[in-house]
Amino acid sequence: MGASSTATRPRGVAREENERLILEAAEAVFAELGFKGATTGAIAARAALPKANVHYYFPSKDDLYRAVMARVLDRWLAAASSFDDSDDPADALTRYIAAKMELSRTMPLGSRIFASEIMRGAPAIADHLETTLAAWVADRGAIVRRWIAEGKLAPVDPKVLFMMIWATTQHYADFARQIEVLNGGRPLSDDEFAEATRQVARTILRGVLL
Amino acid sequence: MGASSTATRPRGVAREENERLILEAAEAVFAELGFKGATTGAIAARAALPKANVHYYFPSKDDLYRAVMARVLDRWLAAASSFDDSDDPADALTRYIAAKMELSRTMPLGSRIFASEIMRGAPAIADHLETTLAAWVADRGAIVRRWIAEGKLAPVDPKVLFMMIWATTQHYADFARQIEVLNGGRPLSDDEFAEATRQVARTILRGVLL
DNA sequence: TATGGGCCTGACCGTTTGGTCAACATTGGC
DNA sequence: GCCAATGTTGACCAAACGGTCAGGCCCATA
Secondary structure (H helix, E strand, C coil): CCCCCCCCCCCHHHHHHHHHHHHHHHHHHHHHHHHHHCCHHHHHHHCCCCHHHHHHHCCCHHHHHHHHHHHHHHHHHHHHHHHHHCCCHHHHHHHHHHHHHHHHHHCHHHHHHHHHHHHCCCCCCHHHHHHHHHHHHHHHHHHHHHHHHCCCECCCCHHHHHHHHHHHHHHHHHCHHHHHHHCCCCCCCHHHHHHHHHHHHHHHHHHHEC | CCCCCCCCCCCCHHHHHHHHHHHHHHHHHHHHHHHHHCCHHHHHHHCCCCHHHHHHHCCCHHHHHHHHHHHHHHHHHHHHHHHHHCCCHHHHHHHHHHHHHHHHHHCHHHHHHHHHHHHCCCCCCHHHHHHHHHHHHHHHHHHHHHHHHCCCECCCCHHHHHHHHHHHHHHHHHCHHHHHHHCCCCCCCHHHHHHHHHHHHHHHHHHHEC
């Protein structure tokens, strides 16, 4: 199984480059049109590649979709770890909310794909929800309950708290269009977004902190 | 233009019945598969009607989709009026949150269609957002600002507050599948949902009330 | 420069889709 | 019992779809 078993090797350059190109194009198209609405032709066009080439790297549309979802879930897992950077509830929640808001700001497409996936019944990520996500919630839920027992937090179902954080932060990605309209037709500027982040964090903290 | 200008009239009975049947079927199919994923054939099958009959009442898929969206927006506007039932911020917010949660509980499909529509860029309801919704937010935003001036509410951008309410309450409809998984594979019972409603309202009120 | 494997793609195919249409059924008024 | 409007439907079509494939290209090695 060593690197010597195959003859040539430094060829994988084009492969990595094109896979990245296709994944980025697919992320945009899936986010805007949904799974069924997205076409491999549209993804190929956006990646400036022939359709057959897309099918060379990702045999089926479903394979490509799952690869895109995997990338999204990886990013989210990384952001979720910011919850563990502190054992102080105010710190931990502030950091986590900020990290999720930052993701909604810089990578809104993934959030939209995730939302569509859940609304379809989560056929492609059911196992991820049941294993990884459930475990994360169980672990952090225990921390939240400890904070409550220590008198640091108002008694609140950890699931309700996490759901509020997810809902609100992801809303800034999923409903960006609605927010833009209510902001006078202009997307939130960096400053406006930073201010929204601060207010969201402050409101949630006031809501659960003792 | 009187009712006498056309000859016969009491015939519209089948029309109303079938239109309702089709709209309900369409709501379910659009919610689950998205605009592009939904097929007129699937909608017809769910309504137990031939596809051609669906096209008799709604000439195009787009017409049908817009009719479904109009129904959803009507319901939401009705729920939104519960915000005006009281001039006390605690009352008004509690009622509004409860009304939105109730909608998420009893009519989650509409919420999902709305979410998909926004994520597509809101092509079918752009004008509704710019007129009706913007006006609602402007009016109620003024009320919120008055409450803040009166020292009843913490200083918060009304848009941030409304967005948190929409995001959290609609999350219970849009992400019902995720909630179900985190609830041990079982959807929230009536009691669990009522408890979630109470905790959401309490947390948001604590977050903004003085 | 011959060879072989990774890479690339135009042309093609079976299926599904939104939508049409001609023909048929039903109904209430005269 | 006839008529005309309303309602109903199987059969059909052009377009778009996901996916296939034979053949060509490029390049490191021998």
